[in-house]
Amino acid sequence: MAGPTLGGRLRGYRTAADLTIEELAERAGVSPRALSDLERDRVRRPQRRTLTAVLEALALPPADRDLVRRAADAERLPAGACPMPEPPPHFTGRGDALAAIRALAGPPDVAAGPAVVVVLTGQPGVGKTALALRAVHDLAADYPDGRLFVDLRGTQERPAASTEVLRRLLLALGVAESRIPAGPDERARVYRGLLHHRRVLLVLDNAADEEQVRPLLPGDGPGLVLLTCRRWLSGLEAVHWLPQEPLPPADATALLRAVGRPHTGDPNEIAALAVHCGHLPLALRVTGQRLHDEPELTVPALNAQLARTRNRITVLDGGAPGLAAALEVSYRSLPPAGRRTLRRLALVPGADFTADAAAALCGVDPVVAEDALDALVESGLAAIRPPDRFSLHDLIRDFADACLHRDEPDGGRAARAGLVRWLLETTVRAGLHFEPGGPGPVAGPAGPALEDTDQARAWLDAELDNWFPALRLAAAAGRHDLVIAVADALHWFSDQRLRAGIWTEVFRLGAAAATSRGDRRTQAAHLNYLAWAQTICDADPRAGVVTAGEAWRCAQAAGDLAQQGWALLYDASARTALGEHAAALRLRQRAWVAFRKVGEREGLPQAMRCLGQSLSALGRTGDALRVHRATLRLLRDPDYPMSAVVRAYSDALTCLRIGIGLAAGKRWPDSVDALREAVAGARDCGLRTVELGALIELARALRHLGAAAEAADRLATAAELADELDDADAATRVRAELAALRSAAAPR
Known part of the structure; x- marks a missing residue:
């Protein structure tokens, strides 16, 4: 006879505590309806946070809490065999992936070795399960000993336990219930023994992590395992990775036609609709089904609606339950912190982000933010990008943006300002690692650990698509001090990423901010940076000459001899690019004099090295070598006061x-x-x-x-x-x- 259900146990404990549903719901911080659904077994798989909150409110002893949790676990994985579902209708594309799976599987008469494990990864809705099921359909004849499917429920609050999955697999492989060992290690041993000589094709769908998967992988044997997961299970060994992306344009339009109205529609309009769907198979299927069910709806009309809206999902669904409804259910099932995290992630400028950025958006500790992001991944609303980044699909970002404007009074303006401030203050922290003198204290929100130049460089590279748009936003908002600080901090780092395509704009924004403040010295410095970027990064030396001249005039008006010297150097670099070597030599000699007079430690060896370059260009090779060797002696003199970073740069160049x-x-x-x-x-x-x-x-x-x-x-x-x-x-x-x-x- 079966024991009490989860709902029955909770109802019994609440009654024993002499609490009404409303009273217990208030103590636990959950809705009365949610608690009522639990007690009536309408919800058999409660969220971990919800169940924990109820148990805390009931103040149950540990033994009783374990009983409730075991009851919840028992509801999560029904017993039985592991039947293989049919592939979805209108399967389209993925020819390369199917061919790769067939090649990895090998011929059916191949000698047994290690079982082949193929890992299909990708974002939610990209069609990993559909691909696996289609591969099973194509390869069925090669695996006469069985084709088994298990949903590992990796995106749910409590993924399937590998011990219970092994029990189901053993039952499906013909082992009687009474002969299944109790211990997980013994179950895994029997399981691998059965697969050692059987050609079985196993689909492990929606995996959670390596710990869950490892006991389920066969050892040696002629079988094939297709493992799907949203996470990158990088700890797995001896597996073949097959990451999946949204469909190519041609396949996306073919899927739309197959599901929708196959013989109608302008090809250009169909292609545009596929773009609006993000080429994501799930969105393409939902949209195609709508076209099929609504004959009066035209593709051009749907495209026009999508072009005008901020929330494409609502338009694609057309008011019927579909993507929006599914996402709304997932959104409402999140705790308040999870909902806030998701909607504010729409404010991230780039395609991906870290837990630190999410923490800045939500004003919480990064550990708390990471927990919220993990919950979003488990709910299918976010994806993990290795090694430690997260992303939203474009359609989910649209949904999050709609939630932001619906659920937050200011539409996220304050959160956006906080993210911009955090991104740019962290950019300053990172950039200062490359400045003479190294990093110093920077006030502002906490950020990632940036302990050395390697970490700083990695952060600046990874966050380029976030901090650069943030700089534009700060400039538009008149945050002059912050814009100047960023451009200053990135001056030396820019040497390492000459072709990033951003430096002219970065330093132009810095110069404009200094102009707005009326700060001629800072204006001169940033015009010098801009002249360098125009000459070196943009290969536009004529613009560099003009800007360097403007920088020199600003520096002269400010009485700043050091910036005058830098302006002369950048002018000389531009003239060198134009082939005006004699003029460049004279400018560099003047810069060397200015740097010696003012004691510009960083500039002096730069002027000497550039002097040698001009001498070489003028055919004075011997003189050039003597100047370069004198520069190298200066750089390698431990008593010469100079920052280690600039010394190392200059040494390599010399x-x-x-x-x-x-x-x-x-x-x-x-x-x-x-x-x-x-x-x-x-x-x-x-x-x-x-x-x-x-x-x-x-x-x-x-x-x-x-x-x-x-x-x-x-x-x-x-x-x-x-x-x-x-x-x-x-x-x-x-x-x-x-x-x-x-x-x-x-x-x-």
Whole structure:
């Protein structure tokens, strides 16, 4: 005879405590309706937080609490075999993925080895389960010993326990209930023994984590496992990853036509509708079904509605229960903190974010924010992007934005301002790691640990699509001090990411903010940064000359000799790019004088190195080498007061110039030594563009030395780096050097 249900136990304990439903609901902080549904067994799988709150309010002893929790667990996984569902109708696309699964499965007569495990990952609604079921349908004949399906319920509050899943699998494999071992290890041993010689295809759907999955994976045997999960189960070993993305445009439109009205519709309009659906199979199916069910609805009319709305889901659903209803149920089932987190995530500028950003949005500790994000992942409302980031699909972001404007009086304006402040203050903290003197104390909300340049660099790279739009928002809001602080802090970091495509705007915003404050010295500094970005990043030296001249005039009006020196240096760099080497030499000599006069420690070695560059361009190679070596001695003098970061940058750049100068004199062994130092130094500093140039020059010098193998290795590294940096000019130089290397190796 079965014991009391979960609802019956809760009702009994409430009655024994002489509490009404309303009284217990008030104590637990849940709604009377939710409690009533629990007691009447209308809800058999309560949220963990809800059940914990009720147990706390009842003040039950530990033994009774365990009884209730076991009753809840018993409701979560019905017993029985593991029948395989049919694949969804109108399955479309995924040809490459199906071919990959078939190739991994191998021929049916292959000798037994380790069972093949294929992990299908991706965001909610991307069609992981549909793909797995279609693969099972296609491969069914190859697995005559059984095809089993288990929903692991990884997105629910309490995922399926692996011990109970093993029991179900053993039953499905023909083991009598009375012969199933009690312990999990013994169950796993029997399970693997049964699969050792059987061709079984197993779908483990919606996995939670590695701990849940590991006991369910066969060992050796001819079977195939298709595992679907939203999380990246990176701790699993000996598995094949097959991540899934939204459908390609052609497949997305084909699915819309298949589910909707197959023979009607302008192809361009259908393609636009697929874009509005985010190419997400779930949204495409819902939209296609609506087109099928509403013959009067035209695709152009639906597109017009979608183009005008902030909430595409409501339009796609057309007032019928669909995506919006499903998401609303999930939203309402979240605790208040979870609902607030979801709706405010619509304010994140970029495609993904961290728990720290969510904490800033919600004004909570990052640990609390991470718990809320984990709940969103489990509810299918957010996705995890490895290693430690989260994201919302575009349609869920639309839904969250609608909730924000519906449920928060100010539409999230205060939350957005808080996020902008947090992003930019953290950007300042990160950027200061690259400044002379290193980071200092920065007031403001707490942020991620940024203990060294590696962590700071990683944060700035990962959050580029968040902090850069935040900078624009701050500028538009007149937050001049914050804009200037960000541009100042990123000045030295910008050397490491020359091709990020943002620096002209960053420094133009900084200069504009300084102008608005009437601060001529700061205006000069940011105009200098802008002149550098125009010349080096945008390859527009004529604009650089104009801006550097403006910077010099601002610095002169402010009486700032150091900024005058920097303006002269940036003017000289622009003129060098224009081929005006004599003018550049004169400007650099003036900058060197200005830096010596004012004691500008960071600028002096820069002026010396640039002087050597001008001398080299004018054919005065010997003089250039002498200046570069004097610069290197200064940089390596431990008594010279200079920040370690700038010293390291300058050392790598100077070694590169020395190596190039020695190569010009055909002093190949000495050139190789200097260029190896340049490569190592640039790599240590994260100066990827400098490293790329040094690798190409080093390969050239090695070729002349006859070290063809090392030259080829260096060029292979350079080719990869040029591709990463999207540097077409460098890629051309790499190809030219490879051609020269092959020509030198060819028989004569």
